[in-house]
Amino acid sequence: MTASGHSPKRSAEKLADLTERLRRQSRKVTGPRQALLDLLRQQSHPLAIREIFAALPAGISDLATIYRSMHLLEQMRMVKRFDFGDGAARFELVPEGEDGHHHHLVCTRCSVVLEIEECFPEHVERSLAQTSGFQGITHRLEFFGLCPECQTTKSI
Amino acid sequence: MTASGHSPKRSAEKLADLTERLRRQSRKVTGPRQALLDLLRQQSHPLAIREIFAALPAGISDLATIYRSMHLLEQMRMVKRFDFGDGAARFELVPEGEDGHHHHLVCTRCSVVLEIEECFPEHVERSLAQTSGFQGITHRLEFFGLCPECQTTKSI
């Protein structure tokens, strides 16, 4: 498990390497995309579209552009989508060659995020596949709780 | 694991018992609520608001009323909210005295749902609590894959 938001990214890829991945797929390296990728690579936890939009200097990009970029990057497997159960998709950069599969422990009050490296249900998917006949089984798993900080803070 | 949509509800509560739970909390037993509860009790998998609205006879209820009812029922612990990662909340009736905690295996093509009774990550929550200091840890876990039926069906 790794603290997030403060700790360095597990495998910080250089911006140039990220844009190179774009070029390799005949996608264009534009201003908005560089700003977006540079923002993501400095984060070690998933960012919501809204957070990305707010973090980017005003006028650098547009909500529609960000949505379209995230769709593209997801399709290219450069980002992974996470869902914390509020109605907002979150995205995290995926190091080249990896699949980005991991889980999170999210504070239900302040939304701080810890990354969980271990993946527990993996061995279960095989038995599920056998008993159900489903193919290509994957899963989403997120943990929620009250972080130590919020335990000592008076309720709002 | 139990096939859903066709199999009988694990512990089908009578409608009268459900409305009694309402009365016990000084909530009123109205037409829309009876229709809603009667619909849910005949289902063994989570229903989206939209599905509920569509299944109810026209004029029986209103989208806003359904949303408000689901909020109330969730607060009363009579239903549990599930999230399959598309942008739509789903709700399932929770038998009295239970917490409704379980997981699903969802077909990514036809959306058929199997219920998974086992809960794997439960024993992990304790160790997570120790290493992270988080309190009251819970989790969401859903499985996805291609069901046997869809494996043999030509792609659209």
Place this chain on the structure above:
DNA sequence: ATCGCTGCAAAAATTTTGCAGGTAA
């Protein structure tokens, strides 16, 4: 010169809220 990408605007989809009237208890 292409083809892809962007910003703006409008639309869609899901969920929330205000309000005036209606109904269960």
Place this chain on the structure above:
DNA sequence: TTACCTGCAAAATTTTTGCAGCGAT
């Protein structure tokens, strides 16, 4: 009678789409 509840309308969120023009290669 008195809360609580409903339907309708409007608004708030999140996400998608159309389109004309701009820009990376």
